[in-house]
Amino acid sequence: SSVDRSAYTHRLEKLRSGLEKFGFLTDTLYLGDTSRTAHTLIPIYIPELARVFKQYDFLHAGGTPCAWVANLCKSFHHRKVIYDIHGDRIGEILQEGGMVPLLKTFLHEMVATWFSDLYITVCNPLKQLYIRRGIPPHRIAIVRNGVDLSQFRPARSLRHKQNRIF
Secondary structure (H helix, E strand, C coil): CCCCCCHHHHHHHHHHHHHHHCCCCCCCCCHHHHCCCCHHHHHHHHHHHHHHHCCCCEEEEECHHHHHHHHHCHHHHCCEEEEEECCCHHHHHHHHCCHHHHHHHHHHHHHHHHHCCEEEECCHHHHHHHHHCCCCHHHEEECCCCCCCCCCCCCHHHHHHHHHHC
């Protein structure tokens, strides 16, 4: 949600501040703030979301559900969609099991993957996975996750012990 202080929110804030340094006007839209509906039912909001999306030059979709929704609306907003990928959601669901979650995730992932214009992954193995899924390498960039140093401060004694161990 918009009050989230997770590592992913930190990543989005850093990406946004980087774009703003280059003169881009940015905004953040959290799907959870627009609807309390399950992602699968969000297509009923396509006309409303498309009006919102038309305000922007491109959409940075953080995760599969966001990229799925942005791409479902694409024929109405005609904006580029950048899919920010942080893991292999299909692989995760395969490990968890269940046919319905697998089919839903497969549908979301296929729309998110095949209709996005550009891709951001957090590491090279994830980039290679999407190349194997048919995405041209020149359309995939790697932007590694960072650490929010205002929240993460390793204890001095731990660093000292770690240095002695190695």
